[in-house]
Amino acid sequence: MDNIINIGKTAGLLSSIGYRKAKNNIFKILVMVFSFLTISMVFLIIGTLLVKGYKQINLAFFTQVAPDTFTAMMATANGEVIPGGIVNGILGSIYLVLIASVIAIPTGMVIGVYLSENSKKKYACLIRDIADVMQGVPSIVIGIIAYIWVVVPLTKGYSVLAGGVALAIMMLPLIVRSTEESLKMVPDTLKEAAIALGTPYYKVIWRVLIPTSFSGLISGILLAVSRVLGETAPLMLTTLGNPDVNWNVAKPGSAVPLLIWQFYNDPNMVNLIWSSTIFLMGFVLILNLISKWIGAKRK
Amino acid sequence: MNSDKILKRVLFFSSLVIILIAAAMVFSLFKGSLPSISKFGWRFLISDQWDPTQGSENYGALLFIVGTILTSVLALVIAIPLAFCTSLFVAEYFRGTKLASIVGTLVDLLAGIPSIIYGLWGFYILCPLVVEAGLSPQGFGVFTSALILAIMIVPYATSLSNTTIAMVPNDLKEAAYALGATRLEVIRTVILPNARSGMTASYILAFGRAIGETLAVTMLIGNENAIPHGLFSTGNTMASVIANQFGEASGLQLSALIELALLLFVITTIINAIGKYIIKKMG
Numbered sequence: 413m414d415n416i417i418n419i420g421k422t423a424g425l426l427s428s429i430g431y432r433k434a435k436n437n438i439f440k441i442l443v444m445v446f447s448f449l450t451i452s453m454v455f456l457i458i459g460t461l462l463v464k465g466y467k468q469i470n471l472a473f474f475t476q477v478a479p480d481t482f483t484a485m486m487a488t489a490n491g492e493v494i495p496g497g498i499v500n501g502i503l504g505s506i507y508l509v510l511i512a513s514v515i516a517i518p519t520g521m522v523i524g525v526y527l528s529e530n531s532k533k534k535y536a537c538l539i540r541d542i543a544d545v546m547q548g549v550p551s552i553v554i555g556i557i558a559y560i561w562v563v564v565p566l567t568k569g570y571s572v573l574a575g576g577v578a579l580a581i582m583m584l585p586l587i588v589r590s591t592e593e594s595l596k597m598v599p600d601t602l603k604e605a606a607i608a609l610g611t612p613y614y615k616v617i618w619r620v621l622i623p624t625s626f627s628g629l630i631s632g633i634l635l636a637v638s639r640v641l642g643e644t645a646p647l648m649l650t651t652l653g654n655p656d657v658n659w660n661v662a663k664p665g666s667a668v669p670l671l672i673w674q675f676y677n678d679p680n681m682v683n684l685i686w687s688s689t690i691f692l693m694g695f696v697l698i699l700n701l702i703s704k705w706i707g708a709k710r711k
Numbered sequence: 712m713n714s715d716k717i718l719k720r721v722l723f724f725s726s727l728v729i730i731l732i733a734a735a736m737v738f739s740l741f742k743g744s745l746p747s748i749s750k751f752g753w754r755f756l757i758s759d760q761w762d763p764t765q766g767s768e769n770y771g772a773l774l775f776i777v778g779t780i781l782t783s784v785l786a787l788v789i790a791i792p793l794a795f796c797t798s799l800f801v802a803e804y805f806r807g808t809k810l811a812s813i814v815g816t817l818v819d820l821l822a823g824i825p826s827i828i829y830g831l832w833g834f835y836i837l838c839p840l841v842v843e844a845g846l847s848p849q850g851f852g853v854f855t856s857a858l859i860l861a862i863m864i865v866p867y868a869t870s871l872s873n874t875t876i877a878m879v880p881n882d883l884k885e886a887a888y889a890l891g892a893t894r895l896e897v898i899r900t901v902i903l904p905n906a907r908s909g910m911t912a913s914y915i916l917a918f919g920r921a922i923g924e925t926l927a928v929t930m931l932i933g934n935e936n937a938i939p940h941g942l943f944s945t946g947n948t949m950a951s952v953i954a955n956q957f958g959e960a961s962g963l964q965l966s967a968l969i970e971l972a973l974l975l976f977v978i979t980t981i982i983n984a985i986g987k988y989i990i991k992k993m994g
Contacts, residue, residue, distance in 0.1 A: 436893040443804060446796030451817040453862050457824060457832050464835075523729055526722040539726050541987065542733045548916075548983035549976060550923025551826075552950050553740070556957070556972045560739045581732065588729065613715040642825025645925040645950075649957050669827050676831065676930070689828050700823040704816060 461693055465686025473497035473687060477656055478671055485680040494683050498691065500657045504572070504666035507659065508651065509637055511576030516583035517633060523584075524591025525617060531596070540592075543585040554581050555646030563650060572658065572665035575651030579640040586639060590632025594625040631706040638699035642692055644669035668692045737976070744970030746963060755970060761936050763956070763964045770967035772974060774938045778946040781939055782853055782928060783921040786860035790921075791914060793861065794868035798910070801869070802876035803902065804894075815873070822866035830930035833859040838931070847943035851933035854942045859931060860921045868917035871990070875909025876902060912989040919982040923975060925950040949975050 472495065479487075479496035487494045523539065530536045558578035567573055598621055606616045622629070652664040653674055672688045675681035747755065751770060758771025797818055805811040837858065838850030846854070879902050887897045933945025934955055947955075949971050960968055 432893050432896070436895040439895045439898075440804065443796040443799050446793050447800035447814060450793045450797045450821075450862075450865055451814055454817045454820050454824075456836075457828065460832060460836055461828070519725065519728055522722060522725040526726045529722065535726075539729055541984075542729055544987055545980050545983060546729070546733060546736075548919050548923070548979050549736075550925060550950055550979055552925040552953050553923070553972045553976050556743075556953070556969060557736050557739060559957075560743055560969075561735075581736075584729065584732070612713075614718045617718075638823055642823075642827065644825065644827045645929075645954055648954060669825060672827055672831070673926075676827075676834075685831060689831060692825060693828055696823055696825060697820060700820060701816075704819070 461686055461690050465690045468493060468683055468687030475499055481678055481680045488680060498668060498671050498688050500654060500666040501668040501671040503657050505641060505668045507572060508575050508579055508667055509641060512579035512583050512640060515580035516587055520584045520587025521591045523588045527592040528595035543588045546585040551582060551643050552645040554578050555649035558650045567662045570650060570652035570664040571662050572651055573661040575647050578646040578650050582640050583636045586636035591629060594628025594632060595621055598624045627706050631703040634699050634703035638696045642669055642696050644673055740969060740973040740976060744966055744973050747966040747970045759938060768963050772971055774936060775947055775949040775952050777938050779922055779948040782857045782860060782948055783918060785857035786864060786921045787918050789857060789861035790864050790868055790917060794865050798869050798872035798876055802873045818866050818869055826926040829859050829863055830927040833927060833931045851931055852943045852945045853939045856928045856931040859927050860924055863924060864917040864920045867920050868913050871913035872910045875906040879905040908989050908993050912986045915982060915986040919979050923950060923979050925954050929954045
């Protein structure tokens, strides 16, 4: 009996109904206010970027390289739009993501297939845990790793390759886990039907598992790409930046987030910051939304 | 040997790749920090000296450790009410509605915004507000960084919470309603006790994110090598000092920075492991 009264007390059931209802309503309002506060941040941030940056977006922004400080200073002093654009960053970012994808996607998918095919084994649990740990490693630490592995011994200096490797290490666990999750959704009956027909194992994977979970795999890849696209810290330690377009993997390259960092540190370039962030943000968000949309369509 | 066996081997050996990468990461960090470890030993963890002057080089991590913990704990304290309310909004109050899915998507988008954009927004929008409010003369500092960090980790804190709150059995909730409980009482006496471990785990994982966050904090904390003496004073975190000094560092300083990275790696791994352990125990 004591117990029941205690539960009643902690639940507030013994107070008057008016008081309880008031508390209930106040809490509901609190929940709504805090939730709207949280999501309003998305609009506040994107709104700021759009309002501050739309003036700089023009054709040259996508076709020319970033101007030097002096040109930018003259333009700002005359009240003009800063000439030039971020094409070196755009191409550099695409190049980096491409290198990272070539390394991480095949490796990650094969490991993901292994995990989903042997999901119950202790060893698979270990691999899964390691992938999760890697996912939690701060990006700056990954940058240092790529510096130690590529910049110092291989390219003897900052290079696009080092940046690609850093982004690949970040992508790998994401791809592994998303591949495993989407393969898990394939009904066992489909696989069993294929095996019953005498299909060799590799064909079961290639013709049954992968096609049926294709949209899930794509959505996972897009999400991973969108995650690494905006990474700045590891690139600061690996690819450094480059005022020109560079296709040589052993030389420093540029990337949109690196350019933003450079503009941020140069008072003359400030006006270019916002247009570059609009571009980066738009790219990342579109990839994010497509990935979400594909994921939602599967369900 | 038939193709099935070959394929199984290939799959198995590829899985070794990830173990190798993880092991090599630990090895490289350890090897890189050896000069600093052998020179400073345990003193590295408790000394608050960070002096890169040639000849009298002396490195200790204490002030960065304090800075990191201060900003991350403060960020978590700010993020928890936001994340808690958003989870209840999505998984309880408006569960299954269009509104909930829109709010859920928007919160996920917060996770997609690159760190540098948070940093810029904090620098150009939040800092002037902090100055205007008279809280600090320059706007940078522990509080500003923690506020931005809090927004950055909310999506990590909500995603798992949403699932665990939605998983609380309806029977239990209905039983409580049948006894005349209000919604708040159901949340307090049924949902919270059932979803507690999942929510704790998600907050721990979010905390791990906050600790490793680099660029936004680097742009907002003020980068002063001193132990912060208040909420609005400037400081430095482990990640931000690496970002600031790695480019020009060499020799012993480089090694000390790599040791900081190793420390960061170990701390985030332990925090993530605790979070995962709680999730695993939940089943």
